[in-house]
Amino acid sequence: MTKKTKILIVEDERMLADMYGTKFTMDGFEIVKAYDGAEGLEKARAELPDFILLDIIMPKLDGFSVLKELRSDPKLKNTPVLMLTNLGQDDDIKKGKELGAEDYFVKSNHTPADVVVKVRELLAKPR
Numbered sequence: 001m002t003k004k005t006k007i008l009i010v011e012d013e014r015m016l017a018d019m020y021g022t023k024f025t026m027d028g029f030e031i032v033k034a035y036d037g038a039e040g041l042e043k044a045r046a047e048l049p050d051f052i053l054l055d056i057i058m059p060k061l062d063g064f065s066v067l068k069e070l071r072s073d074p075k076l077k078n079t080p081v082l083m084l085t086n087l088g089q090d091d092d093i094k095k096g097k098e099l100g101a102e103d104y105f106v107k108s109n110h111t112p113a114d115v116v117v118k119v120r121e122l123l124a125k126p127r
Helices: 014-026 037-047 063-072 090-098 112-124
Strands: 006-010 030-034 051-054 081-085 103-106
Touching (some): 006 037, 037 051, 037 063, 051 063
Parallel strands (some): 006 051
16 A cells, blocks of 8 residues: 655644645545644654645744744754645745745635645655
């Protein structure tokens, strides 16, 4: 049996986390969810996911801070991260990419299916 690809969804809006979680589960992924930045970092370190979907505006620790921590952790520094947020400003996009996010999606512009397609595309890229 092949190991399922593990996706960590760090999203403080439970409805959205559940919606993405359901879509990824239906598409054959294993899902781990965290509902704030601190929990996201904790779960990333404990679970060592294959991919992280990361919101920016969250309680306890924002997505940019989480991303900085991930990139400084030897076990997680190469884990691909897709920033998934409502912040669509060019400055935010630039900051996310400078901190090491693979890509940056504004939630309102993409369906969960779009996100799955993008994650598959990013996972297929050689690291």
